[in-house]
Amino acid sequence: MDQLEIFKALSNKTRLQILQWLKEPEKNFPEQKCFEAGVCVGQIQQKAGLTQSTVSEYLSLMQRTGLVTATRVGQWTYYKRNEEAFAALSKLIESEI
Template sequence: MDILKITKAIGNETRLNILEWLKSPESNFGEQEIGDFQKDGVCVTLIQEKTELGQSTISHYLSILLGANLLKAKRIGQWTFYKRNEETIRAYLESLKQKIR
């Protein structure tokens, strides 16, 4: 785990919001036609609609979060679904707690 890479990834309000929204997808996103929120994650289209940002910006932000291992991605047909990588998030928080004590 790269603590600095993760810290940089969440150093953007929209990327941090995405992680927060993905924690409770049922309450933060409308219904999605395919895929299960808990099993598959949230379709990139719903994330883009919620942020009201362009497709290229959202793709870049999701790529940064994936690169920091904060998200997991799953392809279903032509769509990509994202959900939080809870294991990495827990490890990051624990590591951060140890470093700043």
């Protein structure tokens, strides 16, 4: 758990927004049907209004820090929040930072 990298990942409006959206996938991505593994890049990109490459980079950055998990299913990659990471971060701030 690299504090500094996590805070950097959270230091961007769009990335914070994406994390919010991923709290309620059904509500925020009504076009997608199944949410078992998360939401796919294309859906997120569309909503974010940035290019595909940018959003893809953002997601893989957040995955490297552990804030989200990625699951490849066929040609799609589904991303979802890693709630354990948020719980751990919350505790870290409470006690160690």
